[in-house]
Amino acid sequence: MPVLIKKEKCPKCIKCPAINVCPNQALTQNTLQAPEVDIDKCTECRKCVRLCPFKVFES
Numbered sequence: 001m002p003v004l005i006k007k008e009k010c011p012k013c014i015k016c017p018a019i020n021v022c023p024n025q026a027l028t029q030n031t032l033q034a035p036e037v038d039i040d041k042c043t044e045c046r047k048c049v050r051l052c053p054f055k056v057f058e059s
């Protein structure tokens with residue numbers, strides 16, 4: 001199962017740092033939006049889950 005993104009919890013960091021830690025380029029972000037996950041690329045490594053201080057990512 002890919003991660004779930006709880007967008008309502010995201011205060012929208014200017015650039016989401018999780019994008020650069022994802023080993024599969026599964027995360028993208030439009031300016032001032034919560035990130036999106038490409039469910040076909042996510043391998044549920046949970047790096048983004050551990051990184052986000054607001055618990056936006058769930059797995």
Ligand code: SF4
Binds near residue numbers: 053
């Ligand atoms: S690190 Fe978390 S709070 Fe910050 S933009 Fe990414 S998902 Fe949102």
Ligand code: SF4
Binds near residue numbers: 021023024045
């Ligand atoms: S769980 Fe891993 S592969 Fe999936 S979006 Fe997060 S960092 Fe990327």
